[in-house]
Amino acid sequence: MTTDAPPAASSKRTTLNARVEKIFDHASDTRSLFLSLTSGKHLRFVPGQFISITIPLADETRSRPYSIASDPEDRSPFEICFNRVAGGRGVAWLFDRSVGDTLDFSGPFGTFTLAPEPDSEEGFIAEGTGIAPIRPMLKQALAAPSAAKIHLIYAASDRQHILYAAELDALARSAPNFSYEPVIAPAESIYDRLSELAQTRWIAGDQDRTRHLYICGVGKGVLRLRDLLRGAGYERRAVHYEQW
Numbered sequence: 001m002t003t004d005a006p007p008a009a010s011s012k013r014t015t016l017n018a019r020v021e022k023i024f025d026h027a028s029d030t031r032s033l034f035l036s037l038t039s040g041k042h043l044r045f046v047p048g049q050f051i052s053i054t055i056p057l058a059d060e061t062r063s064r065p066y067s068i069a070s071d072p073e074d075r076s077p078f079e080i081c082f083n084r085v086a087g088g089r090g091v092a093w094l095f096d097r098s099v100g101d102t103l104d105f106s107g108p109f110g111t112f113t114l115a116p117e118p119d120s121e122e123g124f125i126a127e128g129t130g131i132a133p134i135r136p137m138l139k140q141a142l143a144a145p146s147a148a149k150i151h152l153i154y155a156a157s158d159r160q161h162i163l164y165a166a167e168l169d170a171l172a173r174s175a176p177n178f179s180y181e182p183v184i185a186p187a188e189s190i191y192d193r194l195s196e197l198a199q200t201r202w203i204a205g206d207q208d209r210t211r212h213l214y215i216c217g218v219g220k221g222v223l224r225l226r227d228l229l230r231g232a233g234y235e236r237r238a239v240h241y242e243q244w
């Protein structure tokens, strides 16, 4: 199979077209679309990157980024995963897509990708659908020859919104260097809880500041976590984040 779109941050703004091959509902407000390029080619991307989807509403055309939740090595349709947002007309349009519909997008884009430092421990923090870019990053990190520790703290407001839970459990059982901590907390205090856990594990837990830490979620809580970790002595470049 041939490939389309280079994986680097230099991706040109070429419009690509994809067909919805499959729909999976994680919960009533959280869905995955599995997409394949109508050109028949395979989309190349780096774990952590996103595509920008063109959303033609009646009164405006908007472009919204969605992270690729699947593994680039997987030759089946690639996956995006999203949740409904109060007043979010862009994502509502995505929820209205059916199998066989097509959509335009550009990309892949983004630099929220694994740092090329295989020997440093990697810590991941995800909230809700913020697991989307982290899922393929975890797989990439686990496929590396390094046995460095990898830990995921993953928070949602209830069990149903811990996505890919069975897969994460299986990974934690099979990969001795991977551990994972699902966290259930009320939506309004989710980032307080994540901050406490990050503080305990990666700040108070030891003096090691060589880890690379990756955060993905919605709103200012992401920046609070970033600042907490940087303020505790982690280098700026070692605290990677993507704020939606």
Ligand SMILES: Cc1cc2nc3c(=O)[nH]c(=O)nc-3n(C[C@H](O)[C@H](O)[C@H](O)COP(=O)(O)OP(=O)(O)OC[C@H]3O[C@@H](n4cnc5c(N)ncnc54)[C@H](O)[C@@H]3O)c2cc1C
Pocket: 050, 062, 064, 065, 066, 067, 068, 080, 081, 082, 083, 084, 085, 087, 088, 089, 090, 091, 092, 110, 129, 132, 133, 218, 219, 242, 243, 244
């Ligand atoms: C790099 C990047 C990657 C992204 N990847 C994803 C993804 O994989 N899955 C996904 O669901 N969203 C993702 N988003 C958010 C997505 O692009 C849209 O902002 C979201 O779907 C709302 O768009 P809208 O046009 O419906 O709403 P808008 O009217 O544009 O509303 C935006 C508001 O919703 C908030 N918001 C954005 N995303 C969420 C969310 N997931 N949950 C709750 N509130 C949210 C924003 O902070 C903002 O206040 C990503 C954003 C960025 C910047």
